[in-house]
Amino acid sequence: MAATSSLQNYTLVITGAPYSSQAPQTALLFARAAIAAGHTLDRVFLYGDGVHLASSLSAPPSDETHWANEWARFLKGNSVPGVACIASALRRGLVNESEKKRYELPASNLLEPFIIAGLGEWVEGTMASSRVIYFHAGG
């Protein structure tokens, strides 16, 4: 019964880290359900501890879900941009090649298709989408 006009364009903000909070899983289930119902996702913004979701170096036990890879697959499959906040990322040891060079760090670890950018990406998301949903660690 959902009318076309009720379809939303969402920006999702994830501030909880994987393996210490449920936030990335809940956000992924929400994202899948939203797409399945015909809604669109403008972008996914990782902020605070949420940036850990974009690390290419997490290696959970093989019988556990690899949330970073699951998210990466979802973003690629649905052509949704995934953006990690640069200030949050640099503080927490998440860097791409250019930041690695800039700060002369021994490695980079940003998982594709995530990119690193400023909070302006979140501001744009709040302006471009009809709903902004936050997934916090809680507790």
Added chain:
Amino acid sequence: MSTLIVIDQSPYGTWAGREALDMAFSLAAFDQSVSLLFTGAGVNWLRKAQTASEIEQKSVEKNISAAPIFGVKAIYADAKACVQYGLGLDNMLAGVAMAENSTELLHEHTHTAFAG
């Protein structure tokens, strides 16, 4: 679009409040209407004479005082929370408005974001 950023955790214990403040500054930098509401233990952000250097952190007072300069429209403190934490106009930072009814304040804004 007008956004109310809500900070309900005391300063220094977690990074969430600082990152929420950065969100407010970022909206203001993009000329978006944004205000701050401190509620619950979050009102402690507004206490005068914080000595955060003792725990090797920077005091958040400067950040709060800079908010209007950066274009943050208003800073609100939940009145009930202020009473609970022993805060009044004499021991609070200047430029803070008391919010007697936070529910109304939420309704006045189109967007709300909580510190994580």
